[in-house]
Structures are given as C-alpha cells and as structure tokens.
Amino acid sequence: MSFLQYLINGISIGAVYAIIALGYTMVYGIAKMLNFAHGDVIMVGAYISFSATNYLGVPAVLSIFIAMAVCTILGIIIEGLAYKPLRGTSSLAVLITAIGVSYFLQNAAQLIWGATPKNFTSIVTSAPISLFGGQLTITGEVIITIVASAVIMLALHFFTTKTKIGKAMRAVSEDRDAAQLMGINVNRTISTTFAIGSALAAIAGVLLCSTVPTLQPTTGSMPGIRAFTAAVFGGIGSIPGAMLGGILLGVIETFSKAYLSSQFSDAIVFLVLIIVLLVKPAGLLGKQVQEKV
Amino acid sequence: MAEKYSREMVEVISKNLHRQQDLGKVPVLDVRNLGIDFGGLTAVDGFNMTIGPTEISGLIGPNGAGKTTIFNLLTSVYQPTRGSILVNGINTKGMTTAKVNRLGVARTFQNIRLFTDMTALENVKVGMHNSIKCGFISSLLRLPPYFKAEKEANKRAMELLDFMGLADVADTKAGSLPYGVQRRLEIVRALATNPSIILLDEPAAGMNPTETEELMHQIRRIRDTFQIAIFLIEHDMNLVMNVCEGIVVVNYGRIIAKGTPEQIKNDPAVIEAYLGKKEEE
Amino acid sequence: MKKLFALLMAAVMVIAMFAGCGSSETQQPTADSGETQGAEATGEATENAAAAGAIKLGMCGPLTGGAAVYGTAVKEGMEIAVEEINALGGLQFELKTADDEHNAEKAINAYNSLVDWGMQIMAGPVTTAPSTAVAGECAADGIFMLTPSASGVDVIEAGDNIFQICFTDPNQGTASADYIAEHKLGTKIGVIYDSSDAYSSGIYEKFKAQAEVVGLEIVCAEAFTADNKSDLTNQVTACQKAGADLVFLPFYAVEAAQVLTYANKIGYEPLFFGCDGMDGILTTEGFDPTLAEGLMLLTPFSADSEDEKTQSFVKKYQEKTGIVPNQFAADAYDVIYAIYQACVDGGVTADMTAEEINEIMVEQFTSMTFDGLTGAGMTWMETGEVSKSPMAVVIENGVYVGKE
Amino acid sequence: MRIKNDRKTQLTNFLTYALVIVAFVILQYMSEGKMLTKSMQGYLIPICVYIVLAVSLNLVVGISGELSLGHAGFMGVGAFTGVIIAGIFRDTIDNEILRLALSMVCGGVLAGVAGFVVGIPVLRLRGDYLAIVTLAFGEILKNIFGNLYVGKDINGIQFAFSSEAIKLAEGGKMILKGPMGAAGIKKIATFPVAFVLILITLFVVLNLINSKEGRAIKAIRDNRIAAESVGINVTAFKLKAFVTSAFLAGMAGALFALNYSSVNASQFNFNTSINILVFVVLGGMGNILGSIISTTVLYLVPELLRELQDYRMIIYAIVLIVVMLVTWSPKVKQMIQVVQVRIKDLFKKKDKKGGSVNG
Numbered sequence A: 001m002s003f004l005q006y007l008i009n010g011i012s013i014g015a016v017y018a019i020i021a022l023g024y025t026m027v028y029g030i031a032k033m034l035n036f037a038h039g040d041v042i043m044v045g046a047y048i049s050f051s052a053t054n055y056l057g058v059p060a061v062l063s064i065f066i067a068m069a070v071c072t073i074l075g076i077i078i079e080g081l082a083y084k085p086l087r088g089t090s091s092l093a094v095l096i097t098a099i100g101v102s103y104f105l106q107n108a109a110q111l112i113w114g115a116t117p118k119n120f121t122s123i124v125t126s127a128p129i130s131l132f133g134g135q136l137t138i139t140g141e142v143i144i145t146i147v148a149s150a151v152i153m154l155a156l157h158f159f160t161t162k163t164k165i166g167k168a169m170r171a172v173s174e175d176r177d178a179a180q181l182m183g184i185n186v187n188r189t190i191s192t193t194f195a196i197g198s199a200l201a202a203i204a205g206v207l208l209c210s211t212v213p214t215l216q217p218t219t220g221s222m223p224g225i226r227a228f229t230a231a232v233f234g235g236i237g238s239i240p241g242a243m244l245g246g247i248l249l250g251v252i253e254t255f256s257k258a259y260l261s262s263q264f265s266d267a268i269v270f271l272v273l274i275i276v277l278l279v280k281p282a283g284l285l286g287k288q289v290q291e292k293v
Numbered sequence B: 001m002a003e004k005y006s007r008e009m010v011e012v013i014s015k016n017l018h019r020q021q022d023l024g025k026v027p028v029l030d031v032r033n034l035g036i037d038f039g040g041l042t043a044v045d046g047f048n049m050t051i052g053p054t055e056i057s058g059l060i061g062p063n064g065a066g067k068t069t070i071f072n073l074l075t076s077v078y079q080p081t082r083g084s085i086l087v088n089g090i091n092t093k094g095m096t097t098a099k100v101n102r103l104g105v106a107r108t109f110q111n112i113r114l115f116t117d118m119t120a121l122e123n124v125k126v127g128m129h130n131s132i133k134c135g136f137i138s139s140l141l142r143l144p145p146y147f148k149a150e151k152e153a154n155k156r157a158m159e160l161l162d163f164m165g166l167a168d169v170a171d172t173k174a175g176s177l178p179y180g181v182q183r184r185l186e187i188v189r190a191l192a193t194n195p196s197i198i199l200l201d202e203p204a205a206g207m208n209p210t211e212t213e214e215l216m217h218q219i220r221r222i223r224d225t226f227q228i229a230i231f232l233i234e235h236d237m238n239l240v241m242n243v244c245e246g247i248v249v250v251n252y253g254r255i256i257a258k259g260t261p262e263q264i265k266n267d268p269a270v271i272e273a274y275l276g277k278k279e280e281e
Numbered sequence C: 001m002k003k004l005f006a007l008l009m010a011a012v013m014v015i016a017m018f019a020g021c022g023s024s025e026t027q028q029p030t031a032d033s034g035e036t037q038g039a040e041a042t043g044e045a046t047e048n049a050a051a052a053g054a055i056k057l058g059m060c061g062p063l064t065g066g067a068a069v070y071g072t073a074v075k076e077g078m079e080i081a082v083e084e085i086n087a088l089g090g091l092q093f094e095l096k097t098a099d100d101e102h103n104a105e106k107a108i109n110a111y112n113s114l115v116d117w118g119m120q121i122m123a124g125p126v127t128t129a130p131s132t133a134v135a136g137e138c139a140a141d142g143i144f145m146l147t148p149s150a151s152g153v154d155v156i157e158a159g160d161n162i163f164q165i166c167f168t169d170p171n172q173g174t175a176s177a178d179y180i181a182e183h184k185l186g187t188k189i190g191v192i193y194d195s196s197d198a199y200s201s202g203i204y205e206k207f208k209a210q211a212e213v214v215g216l217e218i219v220c221a222e223a224f225t226a227d228n229k230s231d232l233t234n235q236v237t238a239c240q241k242a243g244a245d246l247v248f249l250p251f252y253a254v255e256a257a258q259v260l261t262y263a264n265k266i267g268y269e270p271l272f273f274g275c276d277g278m279d280g281i282l283t284t285e286g287f288d289p290t291l292a293e294g295l296m297l298l299t300p301f302s303a304d305s306e307d308e309k310t311q312s313f314v315k316k317y318q319e320k321t322g323i324v325p326n327q328f329a330a331d332a333y334d335v336i337y338a339i340y341q342a343c344v345d346g347g348v349t350a351d352m353t354a355e356e357i358n359e360i361m362v363e364q365f366t367s368m369t370f371d372g373l374t375g376a377g378m379t380w381m382e383t384g385e386v387s388k389s390p391m392a393v394v395i396e397n398g399v400y401v402g403k404e
Numbered sequence D: 001m002r003i004k005n006d007r008k009t010q011l012t013n014f015l016t017y018a019l020v021i022v023a024f025v026i027l028q029y030m031s032e033g034k035m036l037t038k039s040m041q042g043y044l045i046p047i048c049v050y051i052v053l054a055v056s057l058n059l060v061v062g063i064s065g066e067l068s069l070g071h072a073g074f075m076g077v078g079a080f081t082g083v084i085i086a087g088i089f090r091d092t093i094d095n096e097i098l099r100l101a102l103s104m105v106c107g108g109v110l111a112g113v114a115g116f117v118v119g120i121p122v123l124r125l126r127g128d129y130l131a132i133v134t135l136a137f138g139e140i141l142k143n144i145f146g147n148l149y150v151g152k153d154i155n156g157i158q159f160a161f162s163s164e165a166i167k168l169a170e171g172g173k174m175i176l177k178g179p180m181g182a183a184g185i186k187k188i189a190t191f192p193v194a195f196v197l198i199l200i201t202l203f204v205v206l207n208l209i210n211s212k213e214g215r216a217i218k219a220i221r222d223n224r225i226a227a228e229s230v231g232i233n234v235t236a237f238k239l240k241a242f243v244t245s246a247f248l249a250g251m252a253g254a255l256f257a258l259n260y261s262s263v264n265a266s267q268f269n270f271n272t273s274i275n276i277l278v279f280v281v282l283g284g285m286g287n288i289l290g291s292i293i294s295t296t297v298l299y300l301v302p303e304l305l306r307e308l309q310d311y312r313m314i315i316y317a318i319v320l321i322v323v324m325l326v327t328w329s330p331k332v333k334q335m336i337q338v339v340q341v342r343i344k345d346l347f348k349k350k351d352k353k354g355g356s357v358n359g
Helices: A002-031 A038-055 A060-086 A091-113 A140-162 A164-174 A176-181 A186-211 A221-234 A239-260 A265-279 B007-022 B067-074 B097-103 B120-127 B136-141 B144-163 B179-191 B209-226 B237-243 B261-266 B268-280 C002-030 C033-042 C044-052 C068-087 C104-117 C128-141 C153-157 C169-182 C198-214 C233-242 C253-265 C308-321 C327-346 C354-367 D004-032 D038-063 D071-088 D096-122 D127-145 D191-209 D212-222 D224-229 D234-257 D270-283 D288-328 D330-347
Strands: A129-131 A136-138 B029-038 B041-051 B056-060 B082-087 B105-107 B197-201 B229-233 B246-251 B254-259 C055-061 C093-099 C144-147 C162-164 C188-194 C217-224 C246-249 C271-274 C296-299 C370-372 C375-380 C391-396 C399-403 D149-153 D156-160 D173-177
Touching (some): A002 A038, A002 A136, A002 A140, A002 A186, A002 A239, A038 A060, A060 A091, A060 A186, A060 D288, A091 D288, A140 A164, A164 A176, A164 A186, A221 A265, A221 D127, A239 A265, A239 C233, A265 D096, A265 D127, B041 B067, B041 B254, B056 B067, B056 B209, B056 B237, B067 B229, B097 D224, B120 D212, B136 D212, B179 B209, B209 B237, B237 B261, B246 B261, B246 B268, B254 B261, C055 C128, C055 C327, C068 C093, C068 C308, C068 C327, C093 C104, C104 D038, C104 D288, C128 C153, C128 C198, C144 C327, C169 C246, C169 C296, C188 C198, C188 C233, C198 C217, C217 C233, C327 C354, C327 C370, D038 D071, D038 D191, D038 D234, D071 D127, D071 D173, D071 D270, D096 D127, D127 D270, D191 D212, D191 D234, D224 D234, D270 D288, D288 D330
Parallel strands (some): B105 B197, C188 C217, C246 C271, C271 C296
Antiparallel strands (some): B029 B041, B029 B082, B246 B254, C296 C391, C370 C375, D149 D156
C-alpha cells in the first residue's frame, strides 16, 4: 500500500514537472534555445495569482486567467526585448540573456513582493479521497494536476497538428529557413510560441504552488531545472516526451527517496538520467537526427 | 579475415600493403555485394566493384540514385547492412570513419565541409594530423620535437597547397574563399592524409568551364604525382568521360552499367535511365 | 569587433578598479559619502547621529536569493534597534548592511567592503555557512563579531571574539530530545531534516545522539536537500507509514508550512515539534494558522508575547515592513541592544579602533547579563555561546501559549 | 617561411601573457605597499580563481564547442580534495607553499579523473544532451560532497557518508563534516601562487590550442564529419580537452577553498557553473584574453554596485542582458562594421574598382 502511495506522490509532483517541461520543450523545439528564465515566469505567474486572490479578492479560478494574461504579455515582452535581437546568432548567446532575464525576474519579484515567503492558498478546495480505510490518500491537487497536464498535452498536440499556426510552428522547428521560404513569418511564430509557453507557465505556477505552497522569488528556479531535466529525459522538443519525462522523473525521485536514500536522491535521479541518455542519446521519445553527409 | 585491429596494427599492415600495392597485386578498393537499408527502404544493393592502384574511376547516376550513400558506406559514415568493403585487403567492417581514413581512404564532400574558421593552411595541417609526429607532452611543453614537427608540417602543407595552386590563399580563412577554391582546398586536405585512394564527391560542382578544365588536369596530375587511385562522383559528363578510365552507373541504388567511357556512352540502359531522362528535361 | 569590445572592457576594468580604490579611500577619513546611503535606509535618527561620530556597525547577510527572507528580517530588526538607540541621544550607532547571497565567498567580499567603510563591530552574518567564513576573518582582524542567527558550532570556534545570541545547533537538538523525553510527548519519533543545510542537519545529529541517551525511539529519519525541498510529501508519508506519533522538524517555517499543509491534507495528525527556525509560521502570509494547531516548538521569541518590549517592537516592525517579525528579526534587535549595553558599560566611544573595541566587548560579554526580547538574563560563556533558556510554546487557538 | 596567421596568434598570446604579468606586478606592488583597500585585496585571489575557471571552461565551450553546465562540479572536486589534503598534511608539511601546491596538484588530478569519468558520455552525446549530462554530473558531485565526512586521528584518515560512522580517537579532528562542509581551514592561498596558476593555465591552454591537438579539437568543433574523414579520433580529442579543462578547474578549486576558512558543497552548485559560463560567453568563444577581461569585469561589477543596496542584483541582471545584446546582436554588429568601414575609408582613399568576381 505504501508503494501505491509513493507512486501517487511521485506522479503528482511529476505532473507538475510535466507541465513546466511542456513549456520548456515547446520553446526549445521551435526557438532552439534553452529558456532558463522559464522557471521564473512560473514564479511570476504564481505571484500574480496570489496577489489577485489575496489583495484584490478575485476568485481563485479567475486569478488563473489573470496570471495567464500577465504571463503571456510578459513572455512576449521578454522575447521581443531580450531574445529576438539575438535571433540567428549562437544559441549560447541567447542562453546567457535568458540567465540575465532569470536574475532580473527573481530580483524584481523580491523588490515587488518581498523576500518573505507567501503561503500559497491552494486553488483546489475539494477534500482528499481516502481509499482502503485511510491507507491511501489522494489529494485534490494530485487529481487536478494530473488531469490538467494531460489536457494541456492533448491540447498542445491537437494545436500543433491541426491548426494553421501550430503547423507553422512545426515547420519552423523542422527547418527554419525552409519555413521562411514557404512564406511563414518565423519571427511571429516564435513570438506566438513564447506567448503560449508563458501562458502555460502561469498554469504551471498555480498548480506548483497549490501542491507545494511556498511562494518566494526563487520558487521557480529549482523546479525549472528539474523540468528541463525532465524535458531532456523524455526527448527535448517532443510534447509527449515532456509529459512522460516529467512523470517518470517525479516517480524516480519519489522512489529513490522512499526506498534507496533520501540523502542521495538528487544523485540517484541524475544518475538514472545519465544512464537513460547513454542508452537512448536523444531521450525516451526524442528523434535521433542523423546529420546529413 | 580479422575484423578488429589496433591503430598501430592498422598502420603497420597498411604500410606493408602500400608496398604490395606498388607491385599492383592487391586492389586499393574491393567492394563485394554492398547494400544498406534505411528503415526497410533499400538505398543501395548489390554493389560490386574493384579499383586498382592509380586507377581513376567515376560513379554516375541520376539524382537520388544513391551515389553519396555509396561514398558514405565506403568511408564508414554508414555501416553497411550487407556485403563487405576491403581497403588494401582489409575489411573495414565496424571501423570508424577515422580508422578507415588511416587505412588510406580520403574524401571530399558534396556540400563542402571545410573548417571554415581556420585558414587554408590550417585546414591542410588538420589533414596531416596523423602524420605529424609529435607527442601531447611535447606540444604542451613546447619541447624541440614540437618545433621540428610544426616546421616540417608547414613546409609540406605549403607544398601541397602550391601543388593545387592555392599557395596565395594559405593565410585566408577557409570560409571566406570563393567556391571553386574551397573545392580545391578540400582536395588538398584529403591529399594531406596520405591516402591510397581519394573519393571526390562532385568536385566540379559550382565551377565555371575554365575552372572545370583546370580541375581535369589537376585530377590527372594528382594521380600521376602521388600514384594514388581516384574515385569520383560527377554530373559534368565532359569531365567524367575525359578523365575516368572506368565508369560505374547506378540508379535506384543498383549498378546498371559498368565499363569504359566508350562502353557507357553507348549503353542503352544508361541512355534510358540517365541520359535519356536528361534530354527530356 | 571582438577586439574593440575587449579594449572597451579593459578600459572599463581599469576605471572600475581605480574607482573602487578611490571611492573607499576618500570615504574613510571623512565618512560621509557612504553615510548618506546608510542613513537613508536607517532614517532620520542616524542622520543626526552621523555628525556626532557614531560607532560603525556592519551587518552582512543574504539580502537577495533564496535565503533573503532571513537576511532582510535581520536587517529590518537591526535598523529599528539602531533608530531607537540613536533617538535616545547619548551613544550613537551607524549601521551599514551588505549582501552576502548566503555564500561564504560573497560574505568575505561583503565583510571586506564593510571593513573598508570603517566598520568597528560586526553584527552578523545571518546564516551559518557565511558566518563560519566571516568569523575566521573577524578573529584574525580583531573585530568583535556577534551573530544574531548563525547557530553552527563552527562559527564560535573560529575565535575568542566571536559570539552568538542564538542557541547553538547541538544545544537545540539536545534540549529538544530532553524536553520530549521529560514530558513524554511521544514514543515513536519521526524526523524530517534538510541534509544539505548546516543548521538542520546539525540539530538532527545531536537530537539523534541525545535521543539514544534518553531512550527515545526514532522510527524514521527522512532527509531532503535544498534542491528537492519543493516536494516534501514523501517524507511526511514515510513518517506516517512508520507510525510516528511525534515528528521532529528541525528546520525553517517555510518548509514546515509545507509539511503541515500536506499532513493535514492526508489526515496525518501526530504531534509536530519544531525548533527556533520554525518561528514565524503563524504569520506566513497565506498560511492557514489552524493547520499549526497543536504544533510545539522550542523558541526564545514569540511575537504574541504580552510583555511591553515585545509589543512595541512588533508594532514598529509592522509599521516599517507590514509584516509580523520572526525570531530572526528579534535576535537582530537583541544583537544591537546587547552591543549597546556592552558599549555603554565598557565606555566605548566612536573614536576607538576596532581592536580596542574588540577587547572591551569580549570582556563585557563574558561578564554581563542581558535582558532582551529573546530571553531574560542572557549570559555568555568564553566560547561565545549564549546561555539562555529555550522556551517551549504550543500553538493553541492560533497563538503561542508558553509551556514551562 | 613566415606565416602571417601564426604571427598574429603569437602577438595575441604575447599580449595575453603581458597583460597578466603587468597586472600582477602592479597589483603585487600595490598589495605589498598596502595601497589596496581590504576589498581589493580580497578580490585578488577569487578573481584569479575565476579566470582559471573561465579559461579552462573556454577550452571546452569555445575551442571544443561543447556546452558544459557542470564546471563548478570539477571546481568542487578540486576544492574538497585540496581541503582534505591540506588538512591531512597540516602537521607534517610545514612549508605552506609546498602544502598548497600539493593540495592543488591532488585537486587537479582528482578533478581530471572525474573529468574522464564524465567525459565518457561525451563519446555518445551531442549538444544540449551533453549539456544536461554535465549538469547532472555537477549535481551528483555536489550531492556526494555534501554528504561526505572525513576525520583524521592518530590512527589515520576515515571516510564515511554519515557522521556516526566516524569514530575518532582522542585528539582526532573532523576535516569535512557533510553538509556543514569544512571549517577552520588554514588559509594558505596567496596571490603569487594564484598568479602562477594563471600562468600555468595560459601556458597549457594556449599551447594546446596552437598545436596539432588544438587544431584537431577546433576541427571537430567546426565540422565533426570532415574531421573524422581526415582520420581524427573525435572521442579521444574531445576527451583530452575535457580532462585538461577539469584538471585546471580542480587546481583552481583547491586554491579557492584554501583561500577561505570554510567551504561547503552548496557553493559549487549550478549557479556557479552558470556564472563561469557567463564569463566565457561574454569574453568571446575561444577568446582567452576575452575570458580574462570579462571575468575580471563581471566579478567586479556586482561588488562595485554594493552601494545600490536592494537594486544591486537587478542592475547586474540588466547590465548582463544589455552587454549581451550589444556584443552579439547582428544589428549592432552591422552598425559597428559600417562605422569601421567608414573610418577605414577616411584613412585610405583608394579607388574601389574591380570588385571581386567570385563573390
């Protein structure tokens, strides 16, 4: 029974990683950049939602939409100011500006909301489900998070395969130059991707903080790196891969804490990652791209 | 036939074989029933051919016929699904591209692959990598062997550049050289590895007629000077017919004709598959 | 292009270096250019004081980054105390703060910048790892150091002039185990601790050692690290599965809030027992105080305390920052007053050198008794360790209720 | 025969050495004469350490073209090895310089070994996958050091992963205490030694770059397939670059640790790796002199911004973004080129007939 409980715990945190990883992987797939500021956009999203509910008295569900709107605008601004001017140069240059943006968001958040952590009020009000006479407990957050991540994954999948702008995104991710020649506005497509990725980040922020209530300026950074790991784990650029990677990472982390060593769980998680990448160099669901000779 | 050799062994064997090859006993390249599938799709199948020392051969065929794939198989960029490749009598199965090169196969690329950030001279010196005899410690500590080796390398690299008429651009970044010059530089870099056969992938592509004419002379001169075999893919029929002694024609990954330029010109299968199609356009 | 940039950078570097030298040189004798900065932060009182010649106190702590909550609390607490003291007339203080990002290397840089400014007494750092590094410097330079909240043993071991106003970690671990055993609060003990944090693992180690001595059974000890502390559900689950009826939580309120929230969700209701870092949990913005009902902690400070001094401090702190002070702020407030008392009693004046002050302070601290917010009748041993009695409080109806 | 390009490289190398030596002489003179403020004095060794780290990382990122996000891990290996070695020989080797040198060499060697182990995945992975593996190794190393306990008593040295496992005899001393790290380290790092380490690093890195090994490494970066086609063993050379880089980072780490009285594992985290990467990218990929200058400037910027108090880090972030945009943006580059051409035109007014045919 404890095995099941750990499994559920793992899936729960894994689903949060998965949502963050979805944003990561989408931006990576299209813009080919590691957006290290993604985790901090999540933090901003959570703060917006928190402020809306606690200071303005907005209902919790509505606050998510406010957070999404703010984060979308933020994402577009960041992209336009810090990333767009570097389009076409080394991806490392963009990586560094992303780090700069990350520092900026963290410190700006500290100036606005202060360093003292806020305890995020969960948006989920339903009571936890208790099974097997209390042996197994599934909280409302777990269910919401899992459902939300699955819905987002499916929606993204549908979006990228069925809609015009989604198809444009895929075209840009396959071959930017060819897409440009086919009349696709690459710059606008990338901006749209950032907008969607940031909106996702807002949802991820709210769900992350519903599961893990501590909200402070650095809240996003560690889960951000974990989610990046998850995205690579599943095959970066792949939407189902991000989902699978996130959940597996959560489960592995939980099991290594529960059954191996809580002290060395970080090392164990990363060791598993390395082994997986050695066996499957492009991640679990990633495409192995053969360089054309 | 043994399949795995240490690097040292390969060198020893290849040296001995170079000697035998001088006697003209072993073909430089002996390809038997070569084939490769990409996920169920057969790209090359039943490819057989031998190339003797100092022979100039051509490989022609319509676009997408599998010519470059054959080059990639010969240089171990791809591992064949079937068949074997013997370079100077040694089976290259399972070897890396680098090892095959050390056995004596050098190549150029259809889409030029120079080290664009380096000068022409440095490009050639990279090609000479395995023949520069200077240890890691020597170069790290700048011991006398380093200076001696570098001096010799510079001298030989300049000679090679000069041979192809590129001495003037030795100090220019490879990326900023004109297209035709880049193609020739790639040949020099390949020559710098001391090969016994050199594979040229569309060496005349993008060259104007004058440059192509010059290239034809140079290809013959390379063979005569270095006494090596040359195997080339080319769409310029004038070049192929004038330079090559033997020609192989492929279509859909299979050989459809083989012979001297005269034979190929008159082969009905070739005319249909290749030249005929060309006329239609 | 690259060269151009390199040259530009080189130029900036040269200018920066000379600016660095220049500014601190000019600052030292006249001591006013830097002062206005510090004074702005501390308010009007300090501004008047600056002219009269104030004793320069330096504080360094994490003002940015993940540990900024502790650094900023200490900074605010100290600023209030300095304002109050300066308003009294008499002995004047001038406080300058420097960010150490909770990093030993940056702490040394911060410390050096304070020394360049002319710091005479070190009132900091805040967290253990930077304090250990800075303590070594203070010992070597002969600058008196009194840390509000760095509770590691290594800190005071660095020298004879390093003092703490908070309990040492082992002290807390041992005291907690004793208290639990003495009052028979639990039979099966679960522990959750941060194995990457010096404070948390320091307490845990001593707790474990003492538990053996007093016969407490630890049924599970679950660790987390700074990198994975965003998810503590497993550790709680593990304690539940192990059937622990008392869970010892030697870490800060931030993580404790998570543990309590999750335990509540899964309906796990053991007795939770915390340390001084737990203080502040009731006032964490957004935290539902009913979840902390029945939580017990050993702490020297409670913001709900009825005494006048605490009330006035809490009120000022709230006016200044809008939030209720935690134990870090209270410790910081006490640090300034302890220094003030020692300075007054020892006859310290602003024109003394740091070394002279150091001697007086060491002498005073080892002999004086101090009453502060975080304890009455505090005395210090020669090692620098404070002796004050931890107070056990239990949260009932959303307020601290003292237990003996 | 004189080769122009070689001369240019020699000149740049000479300039690099000259800058370092001149800076050292001036600073050492000022330091001896007590002309430096305590802050300036305090920056000297860490800046040297970060220069070594940036230059060595540049070997991997700039020259070898592989993104590494775990450089701090190697620094940590060196740091902890150095602290342990210095702790063990504290009583046996009296000469501090000798003890420091021994610690640094041991730190370097162990970091090199770690680099070799980490380097093996380099054989299989490329690009961002390699980046994440280096990140992962960095975190693993940090996790291990954060739980390592080392004690020393008359019976010898004991290693363990928990504090209870070490039972020290009377008079024994803990050198390393897991998450609490090492405290009470005797500070034996000196500025001249740090300077010598920079010289060694420059010597190793510059000589490596301008040798056949360096050419091979650069060739792999520029075009892996072409490099293979001329007989270069890609794996071996990437590994050589990686191990050399780790070795130097280890030496720097040992020096770093012995410059402070305490050190703990969390100092060698992902953020530190990222900071070093920022130094490298801003200084220019493969540009060693650039790394040295950008490290110095970027280390000093947040320190000199201390007066800004709360706004310090936010200003630093903005500076970072703006500098990146100015130095890397194609538009800005174009503008600078136009200006350069105009300036050149002003100086030499040659007629501009017969533009190149080949284009």
